[in-house]
Amino acid sequence: MEKRIINPWAWQNDRNYAQAVEVKNVQSTLYVSGQTAIDDNGITSDADMRTQISKTFENLEKVIRQADFELKNIVRLNVYTTDHPAFFENFDIWQSWITKHSIQQASNVIEVKTLFETLKVEMEATVVK
Secondary structure, three states: OEEEOOOOOHHHHHHOOOOOEEEOOOOOOEEEEEEEOOOOOOOOOOHHHHHHHHHHHHHHHHHHHHHOOOHHHEEEEEEOOOOOOHHOOHHHHHHHHHHHHOOOEEEEEEOOOOOOOOOOOEEEEEEEE
């Protein structure tokens, strides 16, 4: 698999995403459904945004690893949140997780009116190998 990052500017580097990601010679593609802060028993979190972001990343990792893909090969990571300001107040979690796993991905952050039950954030990913 070959991956090429397209960034005509430098400013997005401080926000840990790419303007575009080209992939060639892909062996397989994994489309991950929206992951949220739901525990192993299916109970939705009613915790604050910071806690929900951390749990969402934990669940996203679990699905990707169980599918035998690598986190560094996430090429698209979209975020849906019910509270755009609160998400960006906790953006350091996003940046740390992206940096830790050497991910360079295209992304969107979209505010939505509601998510399931008490959830504040949901992330969907596309991963290649």
